[in-house]
Amino acid sequence: MADASSSSHGDLKLTRVTKSFGDFTAVDDLTLTIPEGSFFALLGPSGCGKTTTLRMIAGLEEPTVGSIYIGETDITTKKPYQRPVNTVFQNYALFPHLSIYENVAFGLRRRGVKDVKEQVEKVLKLVELPHLAERKPTQLSGGQQQRIALARAIVNRPALLLLDEPLGALDLKLRRQMQIELKWIQTEVGLTFVHVTHDQEEAMTMADTIAVMNEGRIEQMGSPAELYESPETAFVANFLGQSNLIRGEVVSSDSDQSVVEVHGQKVAVLKSRNRATGKSILVGIRPEKIRISLPDDPRNGNVLTGGIVSDVSFVGVSTQYVVEMPWKQDLMVFEQNDGGTPTLRPGDPVSLSWNPPFTFGLDGSEDVNAGSEVDEPA
Amino acid sequence: MAYLQSVVTRAGYFTSKKGRLPYLLLFPGMLWLFTFFVLPIINLAGTSTQTPVAGGETGQYVQTFRFANYIDAFNQARPQFARSFLYATLATLLALAISYPLAYAIAFRSGRFKNILLVLVVAPFFTSFLLRTVAWKQILGEQGFVVPALRSMHIIGQNTSLTASALAVVTGMTYNFLPFMTLPLYASLERIDPRTLEASNDLYANGITTFRKVTFPLSMPGVVAGTLLTFIPAAGDYVNAAILGNPNTTMIGNVIDSRFFNIVDYPTAAALSFMLMAAILILVTIYIRRSGTDELV
Known part of the structure; x- marks a missing residue:
């Protein structure tokens, strides 16, 4: 025994x-x-x-x-x-x-x-x-x-x-x-x-x-x-919660951050949070980290302009927006329902902004959709 | 039991709505059973207490309610009764010993050969029961391969034969009823969730202990069903004893057979039939009670 x-x-x-x-x-x-x-x-x-x-x-x-x-x-x-x-x-x-x-x-x-x-x-x-x-x-x-x-x-x-x-x-x-x-x-x-x-x-x-x-x-x-x-792969970024992954290219770097051009706009990624080895990069940001605002509102940090709200769903504690960007990619944004954001409707033009340290960079060779379309039993 | 009750209650719910349907569905079966089971049984019961017509021809009997027929019949056929239950018990135990490993292998180890093996288990039914029993006479006979082989290995003496013996009768019965043992065993082994066996392994039980404590107890419904399906027909069987036996291996079935058809002693044959039925019924009841498989079935 x-x-x-x-x-x-x-x-x-x-x-x-x-x-x-x-x-x-x-x-x-x-x-x-x-x-x-x-x-x-x-x-x-x-x-x-x-x-x-x-x-x-x-x-x-x-x-x-x-x-x-x-x-x-x-x-x-x-x-x-x-x-x-x-x-x-x-x-x-x-x-x-x-x-x-x-x-x-x-x-x-x-x-x-x-x-x-x-x-x-x-x-x-x-x-x-x-x-x-x-x-x-x-x-x-x-x-x-x-x-x-x-x-x-x-x-x-x-x-x-x-x-x-x-x-x-x-x-x-x-x-x-x-x-x-x-x-x-x-x-x-x-x-x-x-x-x-x-x-x-x-x-x-x-x-x-x-x-x-x-x-x-x-x-x-x-x-x-x-x-x-700090997900290190697109699979982890998508499988654990939701992520917005946007393709871009590193245009310049200094000692602690890189500037990435995504479809004509520039965002910053901290070097410590960047897994990309070459120029090609996936810029990642979690939906709840993004602030949504009307195009003419003041904003700072990483900003992406030219979005159009395509879907709004109210889920109690937060409102979830789907924003279509000029390069035809849908981004997810979760806003707390704390009265800080104007109520937006589908079709409204918006800008998205977030605090640069929240950004994570993944290697550009990765599949943007890895881990997001996995069949889950039960 | 609780499950059964809920089924019955639900069925009751339907009767209130669809009234006669269940009875209509039952009718053909009930009619069949009444005509070909209940009526003959009543007739048989009547026959069992008749006595010969004084001065009448052979086979003419009159109802006199002579219950002493039972005592007489029992006293005449006591050794055959004993032999029937002994042989049936031996055949059942042998069939269990052969079938369990077979059913176990089919259920757990056969992989894609499972269906083929199951067909092979049932395959003997494609030929007549009688023919298969006669075939055993050949197998165990002087010209068969078994006797010379056993003789050359000095397992049996040069003058010993295997036919016309108790051994041949029990062997024949074991063979004939094997599928009835194998199929229920297979069904209950197959139903065991392999994860319960893994759980047993995980909880410090090795293969043998897992078999003793988990597999075998969980296969009890199959063991009970299989032994009953073997024992009951084996106890009443007369074909194997008639074909493979000798005058010292006659079973109760042979006595009933000869009383009915040779001696034309209907009352004794009927009384013996009833006693056989009663004996099997009592034994089976005790067996099911003691095996305690109610909640597993």
């Missing part, structure tokens, strides 16, 4: 891991370190390799190439039942023939733990469902099953808890509530959580660190704020 609790804890290290299924490479030369105790999210569209990565960590798939370590222990070829790793499965995968109590006790019994009853009761209390111990899984609601799946995994106090789209089957309201609870439980039990999701908002709400995956590779890794404010 596996001795999970005494196995060394520590950081999870994936070194040059590749997983191929026939001709298809699901995970491509992935190197990743997840620090002990962190809440780590693997974020990406379906088919990006995030679930395969998780399954390799769990031992349900074996890497074609590469190694996986927890602390100093090589677990690359260990069987799932020999690893100090537990998983919360996407559809929960509770044992339908066992009571909730026995479901939670399953891992403890396999490991021959002494105080099963005490531990099961404690964890059921943690997920606030101690009264359901004698029920069968089918008698529980989706949210309750989700918590039991979580309890069944964390009761073993694994070195690593893997969550495979654990909230995917829940409705929006319950999902928000569970996000907060999961985060709280993670802080409470202090385990390393590796969370796989395609929901960028979910990843940002919960994780300390997010790795954005695309086509088997990690596009960028960092804190939610880092990824959002």
Whole structure:
């Protein structure tokens, strides 16, 4: 029987891991370190390799190439039942023939733990469902099953808890509530959580660190704020929230900023936020950073003129504008409804302006639409 | 159960609106069952307590409500009763032992060959039951390949034969009822979500423990259905004993057969039929109760 609790804890290290299924490479030369105790999210569209990565960590798939370590222990070829790793499965995968109590006790019994009853009761209390111990899984609601799946995994106090789209089957309201609870439980039990999701908002709400995956590779890794404010690729810029990416060319540079010409107008990009290596650049700006104004209003910073409002939607806290620029590109602008902006209608001519430090520059060879037209399940 | 009740309630909702439709749909089936099951059973029950007409011809009986027919019949056929249940039990256990790995492999490991394998399981039904049983006589006979092979390996003696034996009867029954065991087993194994098996693996259970604690319990509905579908016809079977057996391997089915058609002793045959039915019914009830699969079905 596996001795999970005494196995060394520590950081999870994936070194040059590749997983191929026939001709298809699901995970491509992935190197990743997840620090002990962190809440780590693997974020990406379906088919990006995030679930395969998780399954390799769990031992349900074996890497074609590469190694996986927890602390100093090589677990690359260990069987799932020999690893100090537990998983919360996407559809929960509770044992339908066992009571909730026995479901939670399953891992403890396999490991021959002494105080099963005490531990099961404690964890059921943690997920606030101690009264359901004698029920069968089918008698529980989706949210309750989700918590039991979580309890069944964390009761073993694994070195690593893997969550495979654990909230995917829940409705929006319950999902928000569970996000907060999961985060709280993670802080409470202090385990390393590796969370796989395609929901960028979910990843940002919960994780300390997010790795954005695309086509088997990690596009960028960092804190939610880092990824959002300073995306390094068009995929990240579009997949995490929305971005306006405008093609341009660097015309001059000084020590801390570059001036970029976009379709005849000039904007500034801080050098520290510019990933472009050559002259060709994608100028990026988040919609909520842009101020919209009538063409004759005073404005400063980066300014783009000649826009025409083509669509206005009021969403309560903000108003979302689509502005068509002279070069036939639609830009998104989110304005707070704080009375600071005049009410605009489709057809109104406008100028757009923003504070230059908010601008980010991406390499001009990138696809403007990468990551924005990904099919998202559920 | 809760699910069933909700279905019934919903059906009730429809009856109030569409009145007679459910009854119309039931009618042909009910008529069929009444004509070809209920009436013959009543007739059979009547026959079972008749006695011969004094001085009448062979096969002439009159109703005298002689329930002692049952005791007489039982006393005459006691060894055959015992043998029927013994052989049926052995055939069921053998079929389970053979079918489980087969169904498991088809359900979890067959990949794209799944449908072909399922067709192969059902394929024997394309020929007659009787012919297949006669074929076993050939297989186990002196000219077959089994006997010489076993003899050359000194597993059986030079003078031992396999036909006309209890072994042949049980083997024949096992073979004949194998699909009835395999298909329900396959159906319930196939329904198991492979992620529950992965979850078990993930929760420190190795392959064997996962099988014992998860796979097998979850396949119980198939085990129960398969064993019933094998045991019930096997207990009443007489073809295998008639073709593959000897006078010492006769089963209750053979006794009923010969009482009806050879000796023309209708009351005894009817009484034996009823006792067989009752015995199977009681055993099956106890079995289902004890296996506790209600909530899995």
